[in-house]
Amino acid sequence: MSRPNVDLALTVVLALITKAGEVSAEIAQARAENRDLSGEQLTALGVTDDMQRDLLVDAIARAKAALQD
């Protein structure tokens, strides 16, 4: 595996660990209160994903525009 690929792989792993940590905090809080994750919490995760999707769409649009310049 080349060095840039190692860097990209590490980025993916770190992002997944970070995201898992955030979700895990929600899970830990729900367990501490002796309940499962609520619908509101799951909806909030969906909203966060929608926002991240918008960022990816914007990045793709910007990259395409930069190619045309």
Next chain:
Amino acid sequence: MNTIPWYRSSVFTVGLTAAVVQMVGMLDATFIEALVSGKPGALAQLGGFALTALVVGLRSIAAAQPLTLTQNKADLVNAAAVPTLTERQGGFVRPLLLAWLLAGAVISLPAVLQGCTQLGLQQPQTFNQRYAYALGQVTAIRQVATSALNAKQISIADAEYTLKVTDQSRQLLDAANSLADAGDIASAEGRVALVTGILTQLQNYLNSRRPQ
């Protein structure tokens, strides 16, 4: 011949990260008690880490054969060596360390999982929790693709492919959530497992892409 500092070696960084996670996994009350009471298993485990740290450390700081070498392209051409390599890991160290990382990852999986739990990464147990984890994976991969595209590590086509697959994954997860709400937990669990498999493949795909 220029030398990249040993602490900038990717292999060393990955090894160090794995060792830290493993150490966190080891440092629980049971292990410390076993160590204090001199149980052979605990001593052997600690000895293994010490030996590994010693070998990696000595190998890294050895000036005669550094971990990572940078060799001038013109020098290589003039010496009739491989002309296309401008940067490479030195000698047998790279395959040896990669083999060590692979073996260590397999052997230490239980300790790593234990370490993740102690670091706050709890294992999902209910459908809602597994659904939340999978949704977090979708978001994380979108985040990585955005950063990688901005850094020109992946192409526009790769980013669009990632967007397409993550959209499909999200649709599957939404369907799974609807099934769970309707009481069909078995089907819902199946869809979440399917998404997890797809995302793992996508992760591998992203990792395999070469920069532009």
